[in-house]
Amino acid sequence: RKDGEKVQRTDMLGNPLPTPPISRLERQDAAANADPDDDTDESIKKYPRNIRPMSCYTRNIETEEGTKQCNRLRREHMMIPGLIYGSDPTQSILSIDPSSKIHIKTPSNLIQREMDLYTYHNFPSRVYDLTLYEHEDDEEGITQKVIPQDIQHHPVQHDKIYCCNYLRYHPGRPVQIPILYTNEEESPALKRGGFIVPVTRYVSCIIEDSVAIPEFIELDCTGAKLKEVMRIDRLVFPDGVKASKRVNKEKYLVGSVFGRRSELSETEEED
Numbered sequence: 001r002k003d004g005e006k007v008q009r010t011d012m013l014g015n016p017l018p019t020p021p022i023s024r025l026e027r028q029d030a031a032a033n034a035d036p037d038d039d040t041d042e043s044i045k046k047y048p049r050n051i052r053p054m055s056c057y058t059r060n061i062e063t064e065e066g067t068k069q070c071n072r073l074r075r076e077h078m079m080i081p082g083l084i085y086g087s088d089p090t091q092s093i094l095s096i097d098p099s100s101k102i103h104i105k106t107p108s109n110l111i112q113r114e115m116d117l118y119t120y121h122n123f124p125s126r127v128y129d130l131t132l133y134e135h136e137d138d139e140e141g142i143t144q145k146v147i148p149q150d151i152q153h154h155p156v157q158h159d160k161i162y163c164c165n166y167l168r169y170h171p172g173r174p175v176q177i178p179i180l181y182t183n184e185e186e187s188p189a190l191k192r193g194g195f196i197v198p199v200t201r202y203v204s205c206i207i208e209d210s211v212a213i214p215e216f217i218e219l220d221c222t223g224a225k226l227k228e229v230m231r232i233d234r235l236v237f238p239d240g241v242k243a244s245k246r247v248n249k250e251k252y253l254v255g256s257v258f259g260r261r262s263e264l265s266e267t268e269e270e271d
Helices: 024-032 067-076 108-125 261-270
Strands: 052-058 079-085 102-107 128-133 142-153 161-168 175-182 195-198 202-207 217-220 229-231 241-243 253-258
Touching: 052 108, 067 079, 079 108, 102 108, 108 142, 108 161, 108 175
Parallel strands: 052 128, 079 161, 175 217
Antiparallel strands: 052 102, 079 102, 128 142, 142 161, 175 202, 195 253, 202 241, 229 253
């Protein structure tokens, strides 16, 4: 295609697909923060407490609820149905109140943007400032901190999302933070062909208010030996972040170090 030429998106049969809508929040942010000299990539922009913005719209349960109606939302309007649920003591919202559950629809391009940045594995480990608008002409909206939950994918086309719910977040609610291996070159087993067989890829954490939500919890592999069991004492928690009460510190296992002993011994002989 020629430079500057727009590409028409089509489905498997070649039929043109509608252009994904640009959310009001994105338009407002772009207008407020527009800087002709700023070419910062979206993936490395910094936000307060590492909480990124998103937006959604209320869903009419009479005309936009049900299998056919939700399929029409995904196919024709590029919207993903879902719910906002859960309690939030900071806003006096209780989960036992039926009105705490709000039917919403999220632009699919916003969800896909976040999955492209953090992968669909780590997307539910993020906290977002989700702005809820009543309709397209709503200029204000209501912002709540949420965690993506219960994300449903197409059984065959795994990159196609069917549903995305959001759990209200408040300080004190556990967040599943992914674990990142570090200092692997300082381990005599890992640097000679060994590897870690993971038992747990996430750790439930409590983040204090005003503390940035970490993207990863580091696992320090310094000095890790063959057949060593990696436990919670090797996890490095930032200041203001700690393991939640759900984590049994005595039984919690991150993984074990495995590898062929013959390969390790041959490498040692060569050294």
